[in-house]
Amino acid sequence: xxxxxxxxxxxxxxxxxxxxxxxxxxxxxxxxxxxxxxxxxxxxxxxxxxxxxxxxxxxxxxxxxxxxxxxxxxxxxxxxxxxxxxxxxxxxxxxxxxxxxxxxxxxxxxxxxxxxxxxxxxxxxxxxxxxxxxxxxxxxxxxxxxxxxxxxxxxxxxxxxxxxxxxxxxxxxxxxxxxxxxxxxxxxxxxxxxxxxxxxxxxxxxxxxxxxxxxxxxxxxxxxxxxxxxxxxxxxxxxxxxxxxxxxxxxxxxxxxxxxxxxxxxxxxxxxxxxxxxxxxxxxxxxxxxxxxxxxxxxxxxxxxxxxxxxxxxxxxxxxxxxxxxxxxxxxxxxxxxxxxxxxxxxxxxxxxxxxxxxxxxxxxxxxxxxxxxxxxxxxxxxxxxxxxxxxxxxxxxxxxxxx
Amino acid sequence: xxxxxxxxxxxxxxxxxxxxxxxxxxxxxxxxxxxxxxxxxxxxxxxxxxxxxxxxxxxxxxxxxxxxxxxxxxxxxxxxxxxxxxxxxxxxxxxxxxxxxxxxxxxxxxxxxxxxxxxxxxxxxxxxxxxxxxxxxxxxxxxxxxxxxxxxxxxxxxxxxxxxxx
Numbered sequence: 001x002x003x004x005x006x007x008x009x010x011x012x013x014x015x016x017x018x019x020x021x022x023x024x025x026x027x028x029x030x031x032x033x034x035x036x037x038x039x040x041x042x043x044x045x046x047x048x049x050x051x052x053x054x055x056x057x058x059x060x061x062x063x064x065x066x067x068x069x070x071x072x073x074x075x076x077x078x079x080x081x082x083x084x085x086x087x088x089x090x091x092x093x094x095x096x097x098x099x100x101x102x103x104x105x106x107x108x109x110x111x112x113x114x115x116x117x118x119x120x121x122x123x124x125x126x127x128x129x130x131x132x133x134x135x136x137x138x139x140x141x142x143x144x145x146x147x148x149x150x151x152x153x154x155x156x157x158x159x160x161x162x163x164x165x166x167x168x169x170x171x172x173x174x175x176x177x178x179x180x181x182x183x184x185x186x187x188x189x190x191x192x193x194x195x196x197x198x199x200x201x202x203x204x205x206x207x208x209x210x211x212x213x214x215x216x217x218x219x220x221x222x223x224x225x226x227x228x229x230x231x232x233x234x235x236x237x238x239x240x241x242x243x244x245x246x247x248x249x250x251x252x253x254x255x256x257x258x259x260x261x262x263x264x265x266x267x268x269x270x271x272x273x274x275x276x277x278x279x280x281x282x283x284x285x286x287x288x289x290x291x292x293x294x295x296x297x298x299x300x301x302x303x304x305x306x307x308x309x310x311x312x313x314x315x316x317x318x319x320x321x322x323x324x325x326x327x328x329x330x331x332x333x334x335x336x337x338x339x340x341x342x343x344x345x346x347x348x349x350x351x352x353x354x355x356x357x358x359x360x361x362x363x364x365x366x367x368x369x370x371x372x373x374x375x376x377x378x379x380x381x382x383x384x385x386x387x388x389x390x391x392x393x394x395x396x397x398x399x400x401x402x403x404x
Numbered sequence: 405x406x407x408x409x410x411x412x413x414x415x416x417x418x419x420x421x422x423x424x425x426x427x428x429x430x431x432x433x434x435x436x437x438x439x440x441x442x443x444x445x446x447x448x449x450x451x452x453x454x455x456x457x458x459x460x461x462x463x464x465x466x467x468x469x470x471x472x473x474x475x476x477x478x479x480x481x482x483x484x485x486x487x488x489x490x491x492x493x494x495x496x497x498x499x500x501x502x503x504x505x506x507x508x509x510x511x512x513x514x515x516x517x518x519x520x521x522x523x524x525x526x527x528x529x530x531x532x533x534x535x536x537x538x539x540x541x542x543x544x545x546x547x548x549x550x551x552x553x554x555x556x557x558x559x560x561x562x563x564x565x566x567x568x569x570x
Contacts, residue, residue, distance in 0.1 A: 051538065051539065052538060052539035052540060052541075055539040055540065057548065059524075059549060060548060060549060060555055061555060063555070064555045064556075095432060096432075220512075222460060222461055222485075223511055223512045223513060224511075224512050224513040225461065225462050225463065225511065225513030225517075226513075236485070238485050243485070243488050244488070335431050335432070336431055336436075337431065337432050337434075338432075338434055338481060338490070338492065340463075347463070349463065349464060349481070351464065351466060351479070351481070353468060361468075362468045362469075364464070364466040366463060366464045366481075370516065370520075371513060371516065371517070374512075374513065374515060374516040375512075403539055404539070
């Protein structure tokens with residue numbers, strides 16, 4: 001008996017699979033979600049996604065809050081582009097109440113929404129680059145996200161969870177500094193984006209890491225209810241801004257970029273091109289604002305538009321309306337409404353059922369991250385771990401929106 | 405293809421299903437109708453596969469609880485990307501035994517939407533490949549979006565629903 005001899009059995013250790021917990025707080029997942037992977041060497045054999053780590057029961061909370069207090073909840077869905085969520089919620093309520101919004105307010109909202117779309121895409125694309133090892137590009141472009149947050153700060157006082165705007169319009173007009181900052185951004189950002197593209201678009205290493213990784217066919221994407229840049233990268237030109245224009249998007253001239261193969265590289269290209277289109281939209285909006293009457297920043301709906309505090313303290317009527325809105329003495333119609341906006345990573349829908357009170361009977365968020373993410377475990381099968389990481393970055397899953 | 409209108413759609417569906425579709429309405433231009441739970445897959449697959457209307461995209465599945473009627477309504481939002489219109493299909497289930505056929509046979513994307521609906525409302529989707537809770541922990545024991553579960557500690561006096569217009 002020699003104990004030093006290796007014992008060979010039928011269960012060859014080389015056939016054994018290794019269980020790997022990717023997450024919940026892995027730096028490469030950029031959020032709290034877990035994937036339990038069965039690995040054969042570097043290759044993923046199967047995976048199970050576990051989500052819900054930051055579930056905060058927003059739908060339940062929303063049933064107990066008046067409409068204007070639900071806006072801060074929507075901030076915390078996709079916190080990389082919270083203004084789009086805020087605007088989507090305001091527009092849902094405005095649709096319910098049949099409020100007509102002045103054109104100037106629509107254009108101001110378009111500026112805010114497109115800026116946040118750029119911020120959202122900056123995060124996603126620079127992080128794809130970062131995960132392939134290109135730190136330079138990440139640092140070059142990421143500072144423009146900071147400039148966008150400075151613009152938001154000028155408009156509403158907050159940066160990340162903005163709570164921007166009100167039902168019926170915006171809480172205040174853009175000031176001169178805000179316009180100056182937007183113009184400065186429009187001048188400087190295209191230069192940086194061009195530089196970003198020239199560092200990556202034809203970069204051999206970047207292309208080798210991303211091209212052909214996680215290809216998705218259009219049929220598969222539709223079957224999994226994908227929307228947003230992910231769906232467009234597979235070649236389907238679906239964009240809520242065009243198919244059901246809201247906030248006067250029909251007045252603007254822009255294109256919907258589409259990809260062909262739906263791989264990581266195509267998703268990257270689609271997002272980049274969307275940033276260019278967003279810049280175009282903002283430029284047009286600034287131009288259109290010049291012919292609109294100055295100083296209008298909300299619709300004339302005192303029953304639902306919360307007046308500013310200065311008004312409330314100095315003006316009797318404003319005080320009365322403020323009291324009525326806050327104490328819930330104005331009823332909204334009994335109805336149900338679905339409204340969708342094009343969020344940073346897909347169709348963000350609000351399904352609102354109102355029973356006549358001032359808080360929803362039921363509010364459901366159609367969250368693109370939640371729906372886009374469900375293919376992840378399935379599509380990772382057979383993929384290398386390093387490819388699966390890049391695939392996850394390119395899906396742009398935001399944990400807040402995933403878990404609501 | 406020309407943009408289909410809601411009236412055309414109602415005619416087409418009425419011809420096919422007759423009395424099986426009821427409560428047809430059009431709130432804010434979105435065609436809404438209800439059907440019985442044993443017909444739901446038939447209606448959904450007709451909507452999806454009929455070449456004329458082509459509702460190939462499942463936007464959302466969710467549910468609503470109506471405790472006074474003792475019902476849970478499962479709500480499907482479908483979208484036809486070809487003709488650019490949406491429909492909403494509702495199926496009212498008994499709240500004491502909410503079971504309905506799973507739509508995963510038609511769309512892969514229905515998987516998590518149904519798991520979420522099961523998690524929050526306890527609706528059992530028959531034929532679902534993996535019907536587990538998705539956002540809440542497995543040990544929760546209740547389906548928290550049902551109306552009988554209060555949001556706050558019921559003993560608090562400063563957060564009564566009546567102060568919030570309910």
